[in-house]
Amino acid sequence: MFRSLRNVNYRIWAGGALVSNIGTWMQRTAQDWLVLTQLTHNNATAVGVVMALQFGPQILLLPLTGFAADYVDRRKLLIATQASMGILALALGLLTVTGLVQLWHVYVFAFLLGCATAFDAPTRQTFVAELVAQADLPNAVALNSTSFNTARMVGPALAGILIAVVGSGWLFLINAASFIAVLGSLHALRHGELYARDRTMRAPGSFAGGFRYVWARPELKTILLMIFLMGTFGLNFPIFIATMSVSVFHTGASQYGLLTSTMAFGSVIGALLAARRATTGISLLFTHTLIFGLGLALAAVMPNYLLFSVMLVFIGVTAQTLTTSAISLMQLTTEPAMRGRVMAIFLAIALGGTPIGAPAVGWVADRFGPRWAMGIGAAAGLAAALVGMYYLVKYRHLRVRVEQRRLRFILDDDPLAAPR
DSSP, rough: OOOGSSHHHHHHHHHHHHHHHHHHHHHHHHHIIIIIIISSSSSSHHHHHHHHHTTTEEEEEHHHHHHHHHOOOOOHHHHHHHHHHHHHHHHHHHHHTOOOOOHHHHHHHHHHHHHHHHHHHHHHHHHHHGGGGGGGGGHHHHHHHHHHHHHHHHHHHHHHHHHHOOOOOHHHHHHHHHHHHHHHHHSOOOGGGOOOOOOOOOOOTTTHHHHHHHTTHHHHHHHHHHHHHHHIIIIOHHHHHHHIIIIOOOOOOOHHHHHHHHHHHHHHHHHHHHHSSSSOOOHHHHHHHHHHHHHHHHHTTOOEEEEEHHHHHHHHHHHHHHHHHHHHHHHHHOOGGGHHHHHHHHHHHHHHHHHHHHHHHHHHHHHOOOHHHHHHHHHHHHHHHHHHHHHHHHHHHOOOETTTTTEEEEEEOTTTOOOO
């Protein structure tokens, strides 16, 4: 399960990333709480706008981000993006601590952070291939997700306590300081032990080449459509959890942070299960999108805080298994020279749908209530499952038989089950 940690470069990177991720999740929790309870009067639409501004640059900057991930030195680019995000956290923290912060400030900083993240995310995903051998790449991707979700479990819980004690602004400052860890790890990497990457030759139409490559691959198109549906309407957890916490269960900051950490606990389990799994495929994505949709529908009707938190663990497992498996599948079945552009397209679709979905889901939460907003997320999960089923029927000839009074689902061999 933890075999990638035998590699010293991966251990250095993972240690710095864990500290920084905890700070990032503390800031995300504090930012949502600041907008929802201090800068507005429980306005979920405003939270949706912040999410839209933060993830919109994934689409706007797509021609540049994929190019950068394939052509620029990834370690140096990560140093630049991580330093930029640290400076933005510091500036927003100072505004908040001094009492000068206004809603439009949060909007501006969310957009600027989104611009930095648009370059950082595909580079960070593909940089893992330079830290470990190809055979360990699925495990390294899953352990990255484990680290990210461990931070998502710890960060919001700490944030909930610290918001009540010192206020939101200090959490932004703590996050700014946490970037020192990841910047230190990038400087400490042993350059001679990095795995060489295939250098992509610059040519006219390289950006369009990424789209042509994806369009020619039915399995990649299927994954992207499933992730678009999930990312646009299904994975708006800041809105779901914040509005259910404040408007339905009437809890405070610490209970809100605990709900986010509860879901992250499930996500850690999902990431660890993905780390153990030797292979993955679209059949696995289909299963977990179906379970996700059903789980979110059940969570939407839970009558109290405790039962809702239990369902969040369950949802966290399925959501993380889905996203981790999709990332691994995209990387393993893509030629190394195309990996940066393909992952940029993947992340743009996964996160870039948020400017469409988050404000819409926030509006539904304001107009009809948080439970109806979660119903939209559940419908998105079921729609993604239908997309996966269509691929399995058309390309892997899914068949259903009744044998000894039991249903059996039969598939042709999966060409994506093992790395190419």
